[in-house]
Each structure stands twice: as structure tokens, then as C-alpha cells.
Amino acid sequence: EQRLQIQRLLEPTLIVASSAGSDVVKGLTQTPKTLPPRYFYDDRGSDLFEQICELPEYYLTRTETQILQSCASEIAAITGACEIVELGSGSSTKTRILLDAYQQKGLPLHYLPIDVSAGMLESSALSLLADYPSLQVDALAGTYELALSQIEPSQLPSRMICFIGSTLGNLNPQECDVFLSQVKAALQAGEYFLLGIDLQKPKHILEAAYNDNQGVTAAFNLNMLEHLNWRFQGNFDTTQFEHWAFYNETEHQIEMHLKSKRSQAVELHTLKLNVHFEPGETIRTEISRKFSLNSIQQELKAKNLVPQKVWTDENQLFGLLLCQL
Ligand code: AVJ
Numbered sequence: 001e002q003r004l005q006i007q008r009l010l011e012p013t014l015i016v017a018s019s020a021g022s023d024v025v026k027g028l029t030q031t032p033k034t035l036p037p038r039y040f041y042d043d044r045g046s047d048l049f050e051q052i053c054e055l056p057e058y059y060l061t062r063t064e065t066q067i068l069q070s071c072a073s074e075i076a077a078i079t080g081a082c083e084i085v086e087l088g089s090g091s092s093t094k095t096r097i098l099l100d101a102y103q104q105k106g107l108p109l110h111y112l113p114i115d116v117s118a119g120m121l122e123s124s125a126l127s128l129l130a131d132y133p134s135l136q137v138d139a140l141a142g143t144y145e146l147a148l149s150q151i152e153p154s155q156l157p158s159r160m161i162c163f164i165g166s167t168l169g170n171l172n173p174q175e176c177d178v179f180l181s182q183v184k185a186a187l188q189a190g191e192y193f194l195l196g197i198d199l200q201k202p203k204h205i206l207e208a209a210y211n212d213n214q215g216v217t218a219a220f221n222l223n224m225l226e227h228l229n230w231r232f233q234g235n236f237d238t239t240q241f242e243h244w245a246f247y248n249e250t251e252h253q254i255e256m257h258l259k260s261k262r263s264q265a266v267e268l269h270t271l272k273l274n275v276h277f278e279p280g281e282t283i284r285t286e287i288s289r290k291f292s293l294n295s296i297q298q299e300l301k302a303k304n305l306v307p308q309k310v311w312t313d314e315n316q317l318f319g320l321l322l323c324q325l
Contacts, residue, residue, distance in 0.1 A: 003129055003135065003136050003137065004125055004126070004129055004136075004137045004139070005137070005138045005139065006118065006122060006125065006139040006140075006141065007138070007139065007140050007141070008118055008141040008142070009140055009141060009142030009143075009146050009147060009150060021231070021232055021268070021270070021271045023036050024036075024039070024228065024232065024268065024271060024273075025271055025273055027283075028268075028273065028275045028283070029273075029275070032281075032282065032284060033275075033281070033282065033283040033284070034283065034284045034285070035224060035228075035283055035284075035285050037170050037285060037286040038116055038143075039224050039227055039228060039231075039285075040220060040221075040223065040227075040285070040286070041116060041117055041120075042117075042223070042226075042227040042230070042231075043117075043119065044223055044226070044227075045220060045223045045224070045227060046090065046120055048216060048219055048220040048223060049090070049220060050090075050091060051216050052212070052216055052217055052220060055209075055212045055214065055216060055217075056212075057208045057209050057211075057212045057213070058209050058212065058217075059205070059209060059317055059318075060165070060166055060198055060209065060317075060318060061094075061165070063313050063315075063317045063318040064094065064165065064166075064196050064318050064320065065094055065097065066313055067196075067311050067312065067313055067318060067320045068094055068097040068098065068164075068320065069097055070311070071311045071320065072097045072098050072100065072101035073101045073104070073105075074309070075098065075101065075160075075194065075309075075322055076098070076101040076102045076104075076105050076107060077105070078192075078308065078309070078322065079158055079160050079192050079322075080107065080157060080158060081107045081108055081157050081158065082107075082154070082156055082157065082158035082159055082191075082192065083110045083111075083112060083154040083155065083158070083159045083160070084098060084099070084102075084109075084110065084111050084112065084160055084162060085112040085114065085151065085159060085160065085161045085162065085186075086111070086112070086113050086114065086161075086162045086163075086164075087114050087144045087147070087148075087161065087163045087167070088114070088115060088144070088163070088165065088167045089113030089114060089115045089120075089121065089124065089139075090115060090117075090120060090124070090165075091120065091124050092111075092113060092124040092125075092127075092128060094164060095111070095113075095128075095162070096128070096131075098162070099111065099128070099132055099135065103132065103134075108134070109132055109134055109135040109136065110135075110136045110138075110155065110156055111128070111135060111136070111137050111138075112137075112138045112139070112140065112151065113125065113137065113139045113140070114139070114140045114141075114142065114144060114147040114148075115139075115141065116141070116142065116143060117141070118141035121139040121140075121141055122139070125137045125139050144179070144182070145179075145182060148161075148182045148183065148185070148186045149182065149185075149186075151186055153188065154188070154191070158190065158191050158192065159186075159187060159188070159191045159192065160191070160192040160193070160194055161183055161186060161187060161191075161192070161193050161194070162194040163183070163193070163194070163195050163196070164194065164195070164196035164320070165196055166196055166197050166198040166288070166318070168195065168197055168289070168291075169197065169198055169253070169288040169289040169290065169291070170286060170287065170288065170289075171289075172287065172289075176299075177303075180299070180300070180303045180305065181303065183305065184303060184304065184305060184325060187325045188325070189325055190324065190325065191324070191325055192322060192323065192324055192325075193300075193305050193322075193323040193324075193325070194320070194321070194322050194323075195296075195300070195320070195321045195323065196318065196319070196321075197291045197296060197318070197319050197320075197321070198288070198289075198290050198291065198317075198318055198319075199290060199291060199292065199293065199312070199316055199317060199318060199319050200252055200290045200291065201290070201316075201317060203249065205317075206247045206254055206290065207245065207246060207247050207254075209254075210245035210254050210256060210288070211243075211245050215243075217243065217245065217256075218242075218243035221243045221245070221256050221258060221285055221286075222238045222241060222243060224258070224285055225238050225241065225258065226238060228268060232268040232269065232270045232271050232273075233268065233269035233270045234266065234267065234268040234269065235266060235267050235269075236266050237264070237266075240260065240262060240264055241258045241259060241260055241261065242258070242259050242261060243256070243258065243259075244256070244257040244258070244259045244282060245257070247290075251287075251289075252289060252290050252291075252292075253287045253288060253289045253290065254286075254287070254288040254290070255284055255286070255287055255288075256284070256285050256286040256287075256288070257282035257283060257284050257285065258282060258283045258285055259280060259281070259282045260277035260278065260279060260280065260281045260282070261279070262277075262279050263276075263277065263278060263279050264276075264277050291319070293310060293312065293316075293319050293321075296319070296321070297310070297321070300321065300323050304325060305323040305324070305325055306323055306324050306325075307321045307322070307323050308322050308323065308324050309321070309322045310322075
């Protein structure tokens with residue numbers, strides 16, 4: 001019996017809808033300049049992100065892990081037998097906590113990870129299969145949008161779409177709205193949506209998390225330029241840009257930028273794109289929105305994704321919501 005299937009919705013390792021690079025052209029020709037955060041995650045970027053998750057200043061992963069550990073068994077009890085769909089599964093480290101809980105209850109283990117990195121999907125799926133003898137994995141390599149529109153109805157009595165790690169924070173309010181509609185469309189009435197979000201908190205805690213002492217976040221941010229150089233035959237000189245991250249208190253979001261140290265021109269050959277930078281001009285590479293539990297619950301309810309249970313840690317740093325359609 002075959003326990004692993006990996007379907008590539010997009011070719012080759014990343015994002016074809018955009019590997020034409022039209023999103024890069026669009027972002028770099030507008031003012032202010034922006035780039036989509038998914039370009040962080042080439043092999044080195046995924047590796048750096050794993051390192052970020054271990055940093056003392058980056059409380060997000062650690063805190064969400066603690067919350068999951070304390071509520072996973074309750075989640076499994078509520079949903080019963082269900083297919084676990086995970087958007088942006090990455091290394092699937094936190095997912096193991098959920099799988100353990102379902103396994104302990106003797107529930108079937110059916111996991112559908114979705115990620116833009118096919119390499120990451122394959123290695124994490126192989127490692128999971130080795131550790132969970134009854135697990136079935138159906139992986140999809142592609143963007144959330146595409147994957148959500150293509151998954152078939154659940155083979156188990158229910159389905160839970162998991163979007164943990166506060167990746168929702170990368171979407172602006174309008175994108176968030178569209179995304180939640182896509183989640184809803186992939187669920188049947190009575191099925192579940194598990195959402196992990198970073199919460200609003202004092203500026204100094206947030207800014208430390210995105211400006212770590214060891215400079216891993218800076219390397220992660222700058223690596224996006226190396227990724228673009230590789231993907232589009234570019235000539236970004238990473239020594240001529242610097243990492244800049246701050247909390248925008250009006251928008252309740254961390255913004256990560258790359259700031260040009262001088263006047264310079266950069267070419268992305270295969271995109272036939274020449275970009276000019278003024279000294280101090282920035283490219284915004286990421287927004288990371290910080291939520292209030294009240295307003296996100298309102299928003300979910302308005303979308304008919306009704307929060308059934310909300311968990312947080314003792315310091316209210318992070319929130320986990322189990323919603324039902
Ligand atoms: C993966 C989007 C949740 O916003 O905290 C970590 C990415 N960026 N450090 C976040 C990230 C800089 C992360 N998310």
C-alpha cells in the first residue's frame with residue numbers, strides 16, 4: 001500500500017504562477033518597492049527560517065508549540081477522525097504534536113501538507129512516515145490558493161485546515177479576506193479551520209524578535225536578494241543593502257525592509273528588468289501583522305468560520321483558534 005504521494009501543482013521547486021517573475025517586476029517597479037515574502041524560502045532561506053524559530057528573541061514558535069502541546073488532545077477530541085490539511089507546512093515540526101494526539105486516541109492519520117517548496121515537502125514527509133507507521137501523506141507542492149482550489153473532499157469523516165505559525169500575518173487585510181474565503185470553499189459544513197496568530201504586544205518585544213542579536217533575521221532578509229539573483233540572473237550586491245525591521249503601530253504590523261546603502265542600479269537579466277535605488281530607498285519584503293483576539297474572532301465569525309475554542313499562553317503572546325464552518 002502506498003503511503004506517500006507528492007503532487008506538484010507547480011514546477012519546478014517553486015511558484016510557477018509567478019516564476020515568470022511578474023510579481024517581482026510589479027513589486028520592484030512600484031513606489032514604494034515591495035517583494036512577495038514567499039521569495040524568502042529557497043533552500044537557504046528555509047534553513048535560516050528554521051534557525052530563526054530557535055532564537056531566544058523569536059518567541060513565536062516556542063510559544064505556539066507550548067500552546068499546541070497543551071491543547072492538541074482537546075482538538076483531536078473535538079474534531080474526531082479528520083484529514084489534517086496544513087498550509088505552509090515547512091518542516092512539519094509542530095504538526096507532530098497534533099499527529100501524536102490523534103494517534104493516542106486511535107484516530108486514523110491522514111496528512112495533506114501544502115508548501116511552495118517541493119524539496120521541503122519530500123524530506124519532511126519521509127521523516128514523518130518513518131515515525132508514524134499508520135500515517136498516509138498526500139502532499140501538494142504549490143501556493144495555498146492553487147492547492148485550496150484543487151483539493152478533493154475529505155476521505156475521512158471530517159477535515160481540519162491548519163494555518164499555524166502566524167503566516168496569516170503576511171497577508172494584508174484584503175488578501176486575508178480573499179484567503180479566508182478560499183479556506184471556506186475548501187471545507188464542508190461542520191469541518192474545521194485551525195489558525196495560529198501572533199498577538200499585539202509592546203513594540204520592544206516585537207522589534208527584538210525581528211532584529212535578533214546573532215543577525216539571523218538580517219541574513220534571512222538579505223538572502224531574498226541572493227534568491228532573486230539565482231532565479232532571475234540578477235546582480236544584487238547584498239553588501240550594499242541592509243536589514244531594517246520595525247513595528248508600525250498604526251497598522252499593527254512588523255515591516256521588514258531592505259535598505260539601499262547608496263545610489264545603485266540592479267539588473268534582473270531574465271526579467272529584462274533594470275531597477276534604480278536612491279540612497280536609503282527600501283524594498284519592503286514582508287509585513288507580519290499582529291492581531292487582537294477579539295477582532296480576529298469577529299472577522300472569522302463574519303466569514304462563517306465560527307471560533308469554537310481559543311487558546312493562548314500565560315503571557316498572551318500568541319493565539320490558537322479552532323473554528324468550524
Ligand atoms: C513565517 C511569516 C510567521 O512573520 O514572523 C520571521 C516570518 N520573518 N522572521 C513571521 C519571519 C522574519 C514569520 N512568518
